[in-house]
Amino acid sequence: MSDNGLEKPQKLYEQIKQYLLDGIASGQWPDGSRIPSEHELMEVLGASRMTVNRAVRELSADGLLNRVQGLGTFVRARVPRSALLEIYDISEDIQRRGNVHKSQVLLLEAFRADEAQAAAFMLRRGVRLFHSEIVHFENDVPVQFEVRFVSPRFAPEYLEQDFTQQTSNRYLQGIAPPSEVEHIVHAVTPDERAQALLEIGPHEPCLQVERRTWTEAGPATRSVLTHPGRRYSLGSRYAVADWNAKKGG
Amino acid sequence: MSDNGLEKPQKLYEQIKQYLLDGIASGQWPDGSRIPSEHELMEVLGASRMTVNRAVRELSADGLLNRVQGLGTFVRARVPRSALLEIYDISEDIQRRGNVHKSQVLLLEAFRADEAQAAAFMLRRGVRLFHSEIVHFENDVPVQFEVRFVSPRFAPEYLEQDFTQQTSNRYLQGIAPPSEVEHIVHAVTPDERAQALLEIGPHEPCLQVERRTWTEAGPATRSVLTHPGRRYSLGSRYAVADWNAKKGG
DNA sequence: CTGCCCCTATTGTATATACAACTTAATCAA
DNA sequence: TTGATTAAGTTGTATATACAATAGGGGCAG
Incomplete structure (x- = not known):
């Protein structure tokens, strides 16, 4: 890929995720705002659309972004506090x-x-x-x-x-x-x-x-x-590094 | 794709996920066992490797499968549940x-x-x-x-x-x-x-x-x-950012 | 003005291909 | 026997391409 503001991790899609996380953390894209389209990110970052798509899709699955077909991708950052439970269905x-x-x-x-x-x-x-x-x-x-x-x-x-x-x-x-x-x-x-x-x-x-x-x-x-109690339990398992990334650190 | 034991959802990668879930639930692939490689699934299901890869990768991200590069994909013994708890002291x-x-x-x-x-x-x-x-x-x-x-x-x-x-x-x-x-x-x-x-x-x-x-x-x-139980409970309360992202949100 | 259609932008899915990275087993050389 | 090398199999990543599905705006006909 061409030379851009992406560095740290080796993997391109991880770099793109970090780029988006940074943009959200810095306030460049406030909560609720639209981030650039896959096509735009593709040109700015010099990556293929499939790679951009993977980065955005994973952040979307993690709940940081909200995608609407035909419209665009929006920042959805929620702020977790202390001990927390997601809304589970x-x-x-x-x-x-x-x-x-x-x-x-x-x-x-x-x-x-x-x-x-x-x-x-x-x-x-x-x-x-x-x-x-x-x-x-x-x-x-x-x-x-x-x-x-x-x-x-x-x-x-x-x-x-x-x-x-x-x-x-x-x-x-x-x-x-x-x-x-x-x-x-x-x-x-x-x-x-x-x-x-x-x-x-x-x-x-x-x-x-x-x-x-x-x-x-x-x-x-x-x-x-x-x-x-014998038939159900609440649980979670997560990588701490990922969690810190979600917080924006 | 060719005619196989896949039906319900429209999306192929969802069908493949379901196929794998069924195989795990039925005991065809017990806990810890190896499931077929992407290449094998590709031939059996008639899908492309990228599509198989997406299905397996998502199940892996959900914690149901465990992938080791160069070795294979294995059924993860422990099924993680929903929800998160921080380490509380x-x-x-x-x-x-x-x-x-x-x-x-x-x-x-x-x-x-x-x-x-x-x-x-x-x-x-x-x-x-x-x-x-x-x-x-x-x-x-x-x-x-x-x-x-x-x-x-x-x-x-x-x-x-x-x-x-x-x-x-x-x-x-x-x-x-x-x-x-x-x-x-x-x-x-x-x-x-x-x-x-x-x-x-x-x-x-x-x-x-x-x-x-x-x-x-x-x-x-x-x-x-x-x-x-009468003296202690776990709790959390947190704000969720507004995601009415359309337009001027 | 209203309702309809169409065009465009955007995301969603699927494929074919290529090479990299890693693991294991087999082979070969010392 | 031991060690190094090689080969095969598997997952990991990246790209180019194609078409489908959806939302919104603009234009056109009535």
């Missing part, structure tokens, strides 16, 4: 393991919020909220009991969805990705109803993830995801 | 909350590894490993039982440290930051000894974090951190 997890995902919708309704529930959404008592309860199965074994509260302002058509076809998580992500996410992980023994739904014994410990999301317009969703 | 957590941290070192020894323990470090049976057991207190209430195994190659002076002054976590981080980290979070009910140490009842659920770290030189540490 149970059906994606299951499919990634090559297993079959099914879900059973127990409840899908609107109701009037009491004091505590309204407060969690920063709304007045008596406001209308949506409420769903879904059990997720991996190869016909229950692995998650999902209780979710959703603000109608955020997802007005929540009640019309068929969540056996598309997970509620996916649907909500499709409406608009949240601007802020909170996760809290507990170990609990759930109540008898949840025990029956998850087909577990009375003393079996469960992982309970409470997830709350916000958009600019305010609180959007609040979910409690309960997993049987 | 219990004493930092406690101090951040303005509370007092104390720790009690129950055990600090070297021992000869049995089959299973050696395997976890990818070493031979009978190799010398370090072992420590420490209970951490927040305002004199036990909040974590820490069991740790450390490779002497990584921290040769581990046994000489005073872990009531500096947490073992901090000490290990100081030697050399790991190049790779794995976290797995379970919900469990610990054994009687751990129950006594943590001063909890027989059925109280606990959060158990298994953390493994690697350096370039190989496996470095393996830790099991057990927290009483």
